[in-house]
Amino acid sequence: MSEESKNKIAIVTGGADGIGLSTSKLLAEKNYIVIISDINEEAGKHAVDDLVKEGKQADFIKVDVSNYEEVKSLIDQTVEKYKTIDLLVNNAGIGTKEYRRASEHTLEDWDKVIAVNQSGVFYGMKVALGYMLEQGSGNIVNVASLAGVKASTTGMAYAASKFAVVGMTKSAALEYASRNIRINCICPSFTETQLLEDSMFLVPDMREKLVRSIPLKRYAQPEEMAEAIYWLASDKSAFVTGHTLVVDGGLLL
Numbered sequence: 001m002s003e004e005s006k007n008k009i010a011i012v013t014g015g016a017d018g019i020g021l022s023t024s025k026l027l028a029e030k031n032y033i034v035i036i037s038d039i040n041e042e043a044g045k046h047a048v049d050d051l052v053k054e055g056k057q058a059d060f061i062k063v064d065v066s067n068y069e070e071v072k073s074l075i076d077q078t079v080e081k082y083k084t085i086d087l088l089v090n091n092a093g094i095g096t097k098e099y100r101r102a103s104e105h106t107l108e109d110w111d112k113v114i115a116v117n118q119s120g121v122f123y124g125m126k127v128a129l130g131y132m133l134e135q136g137s138g139n140i141v142n143v144a145s146l147a148g149v150k151a152s153t154t155g156m157a158y159a160a161s162k163f164a165v166v167g168m169t170k171s172a173a174l175e176y177a178s179r180n181i182r183i184n185c186i187c188p189s190f191t192e193t194q195l196l197e198d199s200m201f202l203v204p205d206m207r208e209k210l211v212r213s214i215p216l217k218r219y220a221q222p223e224e225m226a227e228a229i230y231w232l233a234s235d236k237s238a239f240v241t242g243h244t245l246v247v248d249g250g251l252l253l
């Protein structure tokens with residue numbers, strides 16, 4: 001039986017929009033049963049309805065990833081229903097609301113960004129890894145950011161949270177490699193989603209200014225991030241673990 005001909009079970013956090021939605025659609029095309037989880041119930045249910053209309057299998061579970069009990073319940077419910085969790089995509093994330101220098105960063109923004117982007121990923125990994133150990137296999141793909149591998153002059157909370165995602169990915173990959181569990185992350189740069197749109201107020205003409213700094217001279221589409229996530233989730237990358245896949249149009253160069 002080929003990899004794509006049997007149903008695997010995937011959870012995608014933040015799966016209602018942007019990179020998470022594109023990833024959910026691609027995984028469903030590749031024959032995964034996709035559990036879309038998101039804090040936005042309306043958009044999440046809409047995404048599932050669309051997939052089901054196309055004959056795909058998908059469920060929606062409302063979750064705020066910064067709440068440990070909700071993340072645990074998401075994964076518990078999934079395993080109870082489907083008996084396994086093959087893939088967890090820890091994608092849900094938020095941008096900082098402030099883009100201020102460190103000395104001006106508010107504690108509220110710090111706590112919120114760390115709770116969603118960092119603790120949310122830890123909670124998902126902690127619970128999913130328990131089940132993956134029991135079943136003897138598993139795959140986790142975390143969505144970090146270019147801001148998780150290079151310095152940013154603004155948004156220290158966001159940078160801290162994304163460096164943490166890279167660190168958690170590498171540490172856990174090493175801990176669980178011998179247990180048939182692979183853990184990788186992608187580091188997107190500017191991708192055409194709501195999150196990017198929300199940061200465009202910072203400077204006049206920011207959209208045009210930013211694009212000039214990208215060697216490939218365009219923004220990424222969320223589908224391109226989904227392809228990178230799928231590759232890490234698939235057996236095509238079977239010898240890859242603990243990897244930080246930068247998908248940035250050459251920006252890091």
Ligand SMILES: NC(=O)c1ccc[n+]([C@@H]2O[C@H](COP(=O)([O-])OP(=O)(O)OC[C@H]3O[C@@H](n4cnc5c(N)ncnc54)[C@H](O)[C@@H]3O)[C@@H](O)[C@H]2O)c1
Binds near residue numbers: 013016
């Ligand atoms: N778009 C970019 O340019 C870019 C660049 C680098 C990294 N990223 C990362 O990619 C990931 C996805 O971002 P996106 O651009 O698709 O953003 P998006 O805003 O388009 O989508 C994010 C989704 O996550 C959900 N979400 C937000 N907070 C949540 C919470 N507490 N619990 C559950 N769901 C929650 C939102 O409702 C939304 O559906 C994030 O981790 C982000 O940091 C994005």
